[in-house]
Amino acid sequence: MSAGGIIPRKTFQDAAHETLSNAQMRRNLQHATTTIRDKRLRAVSELPDWEELRTQGAAVKDHALAHLGDYLLDLEAAVQRAGGQVHWARDAAEAREIIGSIAEGHGVREVIKVKSITTDEIELNGGLSERGIHAIETDLAELIVQLAEDRPSHILVPAIHRNRAEIRDLFRRKLGADLLTDEPKQLADAARLYLREKFLSTKVAVSGANFAIAESGTVCVVESEGNGRMCVTMPEVLISVMGIEKVLPTWQDVAVFLQLLPRSSTAERMNPYNSFWSGVREGDGPQEFHLVLLDNGRTDVLADEVGRQTLRCIRCSACLNVCPVYERAGGHAYGSVYPGPIGAILTPQLLHLEDKNANTLPWASSLCGACYDACPVKINIPEVLLYLRGKITEEKPLNAEAIAFRTAAWVMSEPHRFEGAIKLARTGQGPLVKQGAIHTLPGMLGGWTDTRDLPPLAAQSFREWWRKRPAPPTRETDGDAQLSEGELLGPQRTDDRGPV
Amino acid sequence: MNGGAKLDILTRINRTHARQQEPFARVPVRPSARPHAEVVEQFAEFAAEYRANVVRVDAGRLPEAIRAALLVHGNERAVVPHDLPEEWLPAGLAVTRDITGVTDLTPFQAVITGAAVAIAESGTVVLDHGPGQGRRALTLVPDHHLCVVREMQVVDSLPEAVARLRESVLAGQPLTWISGPSATSDIELSRVEGVHGPRVLDILLVQEDTHATS
Numbered sequence: 001m002s003a004g005g006i007i008p009r010k011t012f013q014d015a016a017h018e019t020l021s022n023a024q025m026r027r028n029l030q031h032a033t034t035t036i037r038d039k040r041l042r043a044v045s046e047l048p049d050w051e052e053l054r055t056q057g058a059a060v061k062d063h064a065l066a067h068l069g070d071y072l073l074d075l076e077a078a079v080q081r082a083g084g085q086v087h088w089a090r091d092a093a094e095a096r097e098i099i100g101s102i103a104e105g106h107g108v109r110e111v112i113k114v115k116s117i118t119t120d121e122i123e124l125n126g127g128l129s130e131r132g133i134h135a136i137e138t139d140l141a142e143l144i145v146q147l148a149e150d151r152p153s154h155i156l157v158p159a160i161h162r163n164r165a166e167i168r169d170l171f172r173r174k175l176g177a178d179l180l181t182d183e184p185k186q187l188a189d190a191a192r193l194y195l196r197e198k199f200l201s202t203k204v205a206v207s208g209a210n211f212a213i214a215e216s217g218t219v220c221v222v223e224s225e226g227n228g229r230m231c232v233t234m235p236e237v238l239i240s241v242m243g244i245e246k247v248l249p250t251w252q253d254v255a256v257f258l259q260l261l262p263r264s265s266t267a268e269r270m271n272p273y274n275s276f277w278s279g280v281r282e283g284d285g286p287q288e289f290h291l292v293l294l295d296n297g298r299t300d301v302l303a304d305e306v307g308r309q310t311l312r313c314i315r316c317s318a319c320l321n322v323c324p325v326y327e328r329a330g331g332h333a334y335g336s337v338y339p340g341p342i343g344a345i346l347t348p349q350l351l352h353l354e355d356k357n358a359n360t361l362p363w364a365s366s367l368c369g370a371c372y373d374a375c376p377v378k379i380n381i382p383e384v385l386l387y388l389r390g391k392i393t394e395e396k397p398l399n400a401e402a403i404a405f406r407t408a409a410w411v412m413s414e415p416h417r418f419e420g421a422i423k424l425a426r427t428g429q430g431p432l433v434k435q436g437a438i439h440t441l442p443g444m445l446g447g448w449t450d451t452r453d454l455p456p457l458a459a460q461s462f463r464e465w466w467r468k469r470p471a472p473p474t475r476e477t478d479g480d481a482q483l484s485e486g487e488l489l490g491p492q493r494t495d496d497r498g499p500v
Numbered sequence: 501m502n503g504g505a506k507l508d509i510l511t512r513i514n515r516t517h518a519r520q521q522e523p524f525a526r527v528p529v530r531p532s533a534r535p536h537a538e539v540v541e542q543f544a545e546f547a548a549e550y551r552a553n554v555v556r557v558d559a560g561r562l563p564e565a566i567r568a569a570l571l572v573h574g575n576e577r578a579v580v581p582h583d584l585p586e587e588w589l590p591a592g593l594a595v596t597r598d599i600t601g602v603t604d605l606t607p608f609q610a611v612i613t614g615a616a617v618a619i620a621e622s623g624t625v626v627l628d629h630g631p632g633q634g635r636r637a638l639t640l641v642p643d644h645h646l647c648v649v650r651e652m653q654v655v656d657s658l659p660e661a662v663a664r665l666r667e668s669v670l671a672g673q674p675l676t677w678i679s680g681p682s683a684t685s686d687i688e689l690s691r692v693e694g695v696h697g698p699r700v701l702d703i704l705l706v707q708e709d710t711h712a713t714s
Binding site: 028031032035036052056059060062063066067068069072073082087088089090094138139140141144157158159160163164167184185187188191192195196199200213215216218224225226227229230233234244250251252253254255258259262266268269270271272273274275276277278279281283284285293295299300302303 | 505506508509510512513514515516517519520524526527529546550601606619621622623624629635636637640641658659661662663665666669670672673674675676677678679680681682683684685686687688689690692694695696697698
């Protein structure tokens with residue numbers, strides 16, 4: 001097993017074709033993104049220093065990344081002082097191995113999990129199940145996705161693509177819940193009943209981390225349901241896995257991000273629960289704590305001067321909710337646990353620009369720039385997209401597309417070549433024109449007509465018409481030929497309303 | 501164990517030459533310039549918007565308010581931290597004090613605790629699990645959380661709150677930030693209270709001696 005959680009199985013274009021035809025998903029997504037988008041603007045406008053906060057957020061992250069090694073060592077020392085253990089994982093396989101063997105060491109068959117994209121990135125659930133350990137998702141949406149044997153489609157609302165009727169059917173089938181209606185309240189109650197027992201009886205929990213503070217060794221999980229609090233409090237053993245970029249230098253820095261994160265993501269002043277803990281505390285919570293620091297391609301992203309800013313990301317999903325491409329194509333089209341604009345730049349970079357499918361992601365954008373405006377840590381996503389497109393294209397061998405474009409450039413650089421080509425095409429298009437339009441082009445040109453019709457070439461080009469047109473009637477003028485205004489601008493207005 | 505990975509990752513970081521960076525200055529914490537009464541007012545309003553039940557009460561009438569809040573939900577079996585001030589509790593109320601760490605919290609319907617800080621900007625109460633706040637599980641398992649907040653504990657902004665909590669964090673205390681009852685919007689974005697945490701949050705905002713305000 002590899003780092004499959006981020007490797008797309010298809011190109012974005014192919015995957016988007018499939019999701020675009022799912023009308024239900026598009027409706028759900030459109031409703032969700034527009035709702036969050038509108039709410040977010042209100043939440044953000046409450047803070048008068050929002051722009052200053054974004055600048056601070058970016059500056060703190062850049063500083064932390066510039067001294068990443070130092071802060072990671074500080075974090076490790078602080079966690080150890082507080083009675084926790086720290087593990088380093090070069091890649092997904094190593095992280096799975098660490099977490100799997102800790103769980104196995106405690107002889108458990110089940111672990112409970114807080115929603116964590118990082119554990120999805122390393123495909124932890126699959127890794128654990130190879131050892132006969134079942135990982136139970138405890139976030140309501142993640143539970144829905146897990147029971148449906150589906151994949152999350154949004155960072156924040158993973159089951160955003162499913163409606164209440166679908167969820168009711170799922171709970172009836174998988175939880176044996178006796179559900180009369182599809183009221184969200186009833187659905188939530190069914191999940192509460194099922195999970196409460198797990199929270200109180202499971203020995204080992206796995207979580208992600210939103211932030212970790214180097215000076216105090218404090219780890220933070222931000223959530224709204226209380227399943228996060230349950231997982232970090234009730235079990236005997238807690239294992240938290242975090243990307244190395246999540247480290248913040250000081251406790252004070254938390255203030256900046258707790259203002260930026262909830263307002264950007266759920267459009268709330270604050271999410272219902274934040275849990276902070278430092279190592280273990282006698283008589284309160286898990287008495288064994290492990291922190292796993294994951295690289296998995298992040299140091300490569302850090303090494304790239306333009307791409308580096310991607311690591312500022314705090315996974316708020318604001319960029320998804322404003323993206324016209326995401327809104328239509330949906331999260332699954334990105335083929336990775338990181339969807340949307342941030343996924344379009346993060347996924348290919350984490351895979352070192354070596355994955356053919358992931359390398360199509362930087363084209364999954366209209367470059368409208370809405371993601372940059374929404375980003376609370378000012379990641380210039382369009383800049384990185386263009387930069388990655390450049391890098392990916394440069395490294396490509398001369399392919400059919402490149403040859404075609406070079407030929408086109410040569411043809412178009414001389415008028416006579418262009419005219420010749422047009423004449424040739426006009427003769428050639430005959431069999432392709434049906435009902436006044438071209439619906440399918442042959443060969444590699446077919447990509448163009450996959451999604452649109454093409455008007456046929458006109459029977460006569462402008463240049464041909466110009467050459468053949470009858471000479472314009474000469475007008476009697478005195479001396480220098482002077483055109484009246486009317487002749488330059490076309491028909492004059494005949495009404496007489498005077499100057500406006 | 502696994503020292504190789506640590507060395508590898510740190511070496512990779514060093515090779516990135518990301519270190520050359522301009523120094524940066526943190527924005528200092530700006531203390532609130534508003535009258536404290538206004539700050540408290542806003543906290544009450546914002547916490548209520550989160551569907552917390554905010555009750556403003558004179559210090560002397562706190563036990564009465566606690567009794568009333570418990571009665572609304574018919575909750576009688578309450579658990580409290582071992583060091584919750586005795587004078588907060590209504591006479592005749594049978595509470596269980598969490599002295600040795602009760603092993604099973606599920607029989608308790610309600611929990612009464614204090615708080616460390618409350619934040620007006622977001623309507624949040626913060627527990628640092630210091631005196632009167634108990635261990636974390638106490639405020640998590642029972643379905644009804646009554647949280648006593650003194651007005652002097654309310655600060656205006658998040659940076660002020662974070663500054664006040666610094667000592668607790670550096671002392672290794674865990675923190676629980678609470679903004680309203682447990683909630684989810686996972687099903688078609690309709691808000692549902694109480695998936696896993698307490699479904700009812702009562703904030704008893706205690707008015708203190710007025711000339712103590714600065």
